[in-house]
Amino acid sequence: MNELPISGTWAGAGRGPGRRQRRGRGAGPRAVLLGALLLVVTACGGGTGSDAAAGAKADGKGAAPVRNAASVAVVTITPKNGAKSVATTGALKVTAARGKLTSVTVEDDKGNPVEGKLAADATGWEPVLHLAGATRYKVHAVAKDADGLESAKDTTFTTLVPGNTFIGQYTPEDGSTVGVGMPVSIRFSRGITEPEDVEKAITVTAEPAVPVEGHWFGNDRLDLRPETYWAPGTKVTVKLNLDGVEGRPGVYGKQAKTVSFTIGRSQVSTVDARAHTMKVVRDGKQVKNIPITAGAPSTTTYNGQMVISEKYAVTRMDGATVGFGGEYDIKDVPHAMRLSDSGTFVHGNYWASSGTFGSSNVSHGCVGLRDHRGGGANGTPSAWFYDSSIIGDVVIVQNSKDKQIAPDNGLNGWNMSWAEWTK
Numbered sequence: 001m002n003e004l005p006i007s008g009t010w011a012g013a014g015r016g017p018g019r020r021q022r023r024g025r026g027a028g029p030r031a032v033l034l035g036a037l038l039l040v041v042t043a044c045g046g047g048t049g050s051d052a053a054a055g056a057k058a059d060g061k062g063a064a065p066v067r068n069a070a071s072v073a074v075v076t077i078t079p080k081n082g083a084k085s086v087a088t089t090g091a092l093k094v095t096a097a098r099g100k101l102t103s104v105t106v107e108d109d110k111g112n113p114v115e116g117k118l119a120a121d122a123t124g125w126e127p128v129l130h131l132a133g134a135t136r137y138k139v140h141a142v143a144k145d146a147d148g149l150e151s152a153k154d155t156t157f158t159t160l161v162p163g164n165t166f167i168g169q170y171t172p173e174d175g176s177t178v179g180v181g182m183p184v185s186i187r188f189s190r191g192i193t194e195p196e197d198v199e200k201a202i203t204v205t206a207e208p209a210v211p212v213e214g215h216w217f218g219n220d221r222l223d224l225r226p227e228t229y230w231a232p233g234t235k236v237t238v239k240l241n242l243d244g245v246e247g248r249p250g251v252y253g254k255q256a257k258t259v260s261f262t263i264g265r266s267q268v269s270t271v272d273a274r275a276h277t278m279k280v281v282r283d284g285k286q287v288k289n290i291p292i293t294a295g296a297p298s299t300t301t302y303n304g305q306m307v308i309s310e311k312y313a314v315t316r317m318d319g320a321t322v323g324f325g326g327e328y329d330i331k332d333v334p335h336a337m338r339l340s341d342s343g344t345f346v347h348g349n350y351w352a353s354s355g356t357f358g359s360s361n362v363s364h365g366c367v368g369l370r371d372h373r374g375g376g377a378n379g380t381p382s383a384w385f386y387d388s389s390i391i392g393d394v395v396i397v398q399n400s401k402d403k404q405i406a407p408d409n410g411l412n413g414w415n416m417s418w419a420e421w422t423k
Helices: 027-045 049-059 195-200 381-388 418-422
Strands: 074-078 083-086 093-097 100-108 116-118 124-127 136-144 150-159 164-166 168-171 184-188 202-207 213-216 221-225 235-241 246-248 251-253 256-263 267-272 277-282 285-291 304-307 310-318 329-338 345-349 367-370 394-398
Touching: 074 136, 074 150, 093 100, 093 136, 100 116, 100 124, 168 235, 184 235, 195 202, 195 213, 195 221, 195 246, 202 221, 213 418, 277 381, 285 367, 285 381, 329 381, 345 381, 367 381
Parallel strands: 083 150, 164 251, 267 394, 345 367
Antiparallel strands: 074 093, 093 124, 100 136, 116 124, 136 150, 168 184, 184 221, 202 235, 213 221, 235 256, 246 251, 267 277, 277 285, 304 394, 310 329, 329 345
C-alpha cells in the first residue's frame, strides 16, 4: 500500500527544516484520529464568542449582558386612557421619568396631527395650541433610558362637547381679489374675554412674506394687516383654528377654516376737499384727475385713509339712518362705494348741476362725482371710477375742515401708526 505524503511544519528529532518526513505504516489512522479529537475539543471547549461568555457565567467568573432587559423609562400621559369630556386647553401632557422622550405623536380621528413642543430636557411634551371640541384623540409616546432601551405608551381620549359657541365673520371673501388697503377683519358673534388665546388661534401669512399683526377694536373685532399697504400680487392665507378655543368662560369657538385672497393692482385715490379734485393713481402712475364735491361747511367730510368696503350699482340713501333726520332720502343713488360704517361714501350725483363738481362742496359728508340717474355704463366720471375700483382700494381725503376718521369706523386702521397698531 502506498502512503500519502502529509505536508506540515512540524518535524521529528534530527530532521532538518523544510524536509518532508516519511512516516511509517499505521501513522495515517492515528493522525486522522488525532485531528478528529482536536476538532471535537475545538467545537465543545468554548474558547471565544457567546459560548465563552456562557462558560464564564457558569463558572461565576463574569456576567454576560442581558439583551432583552426591560427599559426603566416610564411614560405618563394625561388624561388617562379612555377619558371623556377632556378640556381643550391645559389637559394634555406627556412626561418621561428615568428617561427622555424621543417621539410623541398625537392625531385626531381624521388623522390630523397636533403640533407640540418638547421641554428642553426632553422629559415633557405639550401641544402648542388648544385641541378641538368633541374630538377623539390618540397619543403614542416613546421614551429611551440611559442604556438606550425604549418604553412606549398609547392612550385615547375625547374632548368636551361645548354647550355655548362663537364664530368669527371674516372679510374679505375666500378667493376674492382686493385692493392694497384691504385688512383681514373678523367680527365675533360673542364678546371675547380671552383675546390672546383667540388671536393665537388665527394666523395670516403672505407670499411674498411680510409681517402681519393684529389689533382689537373692542372685544368683538380683530383686524390684521401689514405695516404698509400690501404689495400688488400678494397671496394672503388666513387660518381660523378657532374650534375648541375658550373665548370667554364656557364659550368655545367652532370654526376650523382656511380662506385665501389675492391683492390686485394698486389703486390709491386722493381727494383734495379744498381743491375739489380726486387724483387716481394706479401702480404708481396718475391715470385720472376727477372733479368732485365734498362735504358742505356744516357737514364736512372726514379726513384720512379710507378703504372701499362695499360697492352698490344703485342704492338708497336716507339721512335718517345717519343722523340727518329727514334732510334727504334718495332712493336711487348710482355707483356708490362705502368708505365708513357711519355712512361715508364716494358715489355718483345726478341731482347737482354739472358746474358744482370741481368748484364747491355741497354734500352731507360724502364724496360726489358727476353721474346720470340710473347709473350704468354711462360714460360719466362716476361710472368710470366705479368700474375702475375694487373692494380694498384706498381713498385718502385731505384738506377737509373735519377731524380724521376713527380707525374702527370702517376698515380704516391705516389711520393708526404701526406703533399704535402693535401696542
